[in-house]
Amino acid sequence: MPQSIIFLVTTLGFIFGSHSPLLGQKNTKSPSKLMVFKKDNYELKYPETWSLDTTTKTAADFIVYSPLSSDKDEFKENLNLVVQDLKGLNFDLDNFTALSEQQIQSYLEGSEVTENERLKKEDQEYHHLVYTAKTGGRMLRFEQYYWVVNEKAYILSFTAELDQFEKYADISKQILESFTLK
Secondary structure, three states: OHHHOOHHHHHHHHHHHOOOOOOOOOOOOOOOOEEEEEOOOEEEEEEOOOEEEOOOOOOEEEEEEOOOOOOOOOOOOEEEEEEEEOOOOOOOHHHHHHHHHHHHHHHOEEEEEEEEEEEEEOOEEEEEEEEEEEEOOEEEEEEEEEEEEOOEEEEEEEEEEHHHHHHHHHHHHHHHHHOEEO
16 A cells, blocks of 8 residues: 555646636736635645635645636646545655655656755654656646655645746745645
């Protein structure tokens, strides 16, 4: 079972980003107004122009989609959170990160890790991983933050088409860094 933990997580961004029908203007700069999404154990802020989906029938707790820029735009850049139960697996952040890296390299075509670092915010340690991979015929760039707390893994992922990633750098950083575990 541990070997299959992360594979689904690494491909969620493509699945979510390519199947949402809403149209609008892409907002790639820091927004003037942020919405707050709260659950018992976490909180996240996201731009009011992005859409929140909490009814997803996937492993994600939520998905936040960017607006599409035109009728020809087929991919919504997106952010999602997956919470995985690790009870009985004796996983800590080091084990979880190592398995994630291994699965990215093994299962995603042309994958390349470009950033890989351990960070700390308010006495809470987490891991930051950025990588590119070809998924579903698209070159995508993933930015992920991992936390392992109370035998649960929290995987927060931002996914964008490779050529669009830098356009979203400011807003994705703001959203990702707004996430807090309680």
